[in-house]
Amino acid sequence: MTELQNDAPVRKGVPLWAQIIIWALLVGLLVIVAMGLNRAQQGTVQPGHVIDNFTLPLFSGYQFEGRSEIHLDDFRGKIVVINFWASWCKPCEQEAAEMQTAWEEYGPTGEVIFIGVDYVDTEPDARVYLKKFGITYPNGPDLATHISQYFRIKGVPETYFVDRDGVLHYVQVGPFSSIDQIRNIIDPILAE
Amino acid sequence: MSLISSKKLLPMAFFVSLLLLVLLSQSNSVLAQGEEPTDDDVNRIAKQLYCPVCESTPLDACPTEACRQWRDLIRQMLAEGKSEDEIKQYFVAQYGARVLSDPPNRLASYAVPVIAFLFGALLLFRGFRMWIKPAESEAVSSMDEAKPVQQDEYIQKMEEELNKRK
Missing domain, CATH: 1.20.5 (Single alpha-helices involved in coiled-coils or other helix-helix interfaces)
Structure with a gap:
């Protein structure tokens, strides 16, 4: 042993x-x-989240008040509607007219700003798209996809409604089907 | 004024022809730059890029509209005389370094998985060795101990019968 x-x-x-x-x-x-x-x-950034500042360079011809790039922080005190889109995105076309109509309705009040963030797109095709739908609100490319990565978007179109304090109020995944749908989101934030 | 003799005319004609050839060759090279890039030219660059929308499919093989637009942009940039590096740099600036099939930070991209694999392999190797060694020694010792026990009556009879037949 x-x-x-x-x-x-x-x-x-x-x-x-x-x-x-x-x-x-x-x-x-x-x-x-x-x-x-x-x-x-x-999933995407959730409502209640304070949105960090970001910079969006704008396409020439789509500047805002003479500025060639905008910063989210510039719009504190205003409601910011951030719309992610792309020219190759067919569902984006469904809401393009509604978005522009809403901009024409709310833009002049000075209380709401619309920002178009062009996701993974080519500038020539983006320009054709913007012209086709007569879009006039500030638009620019999401360079190096920094903004879309921050918002953790799952696709396009997606629209983020940020309130006056910079807090995300509502996330719309997919296209808007009518202008009323957009009004029903913006009006309560305006009333706050 | 005297007429130019044929002896002088011949070298002059030669030089004029030479000059024309040089001019023609230069105009050809200009035409070549302005030529429409072929699909092969576009795909040579496209296969090195990945669109973030369809991450696992190289750009040259991706059927989506987004990728078709990207290929068109490559074609346009090639037609403008942009080099391969310039085009790739543009795409990185626009869409980020993740669009490249060959990541720029090679050390971090390749070394980390290799090191992780080697350490994992080492761990498994050592683990298996530790399991096999005691098991082998236990099996050998148990076989030695079991020898007399395993010779049951049936085997003994069989061996006896076989010996008798010899």
């Missing part, structure tokens, strides 16, 4: 430092995967 015990293989474990590194790397990888999955399942 004693011989058997002496002949038993001596287990040489992984050194402690190697174990720590291996487990740290594995945990790190799991955290990265978990963060990615969490982000994928999070």
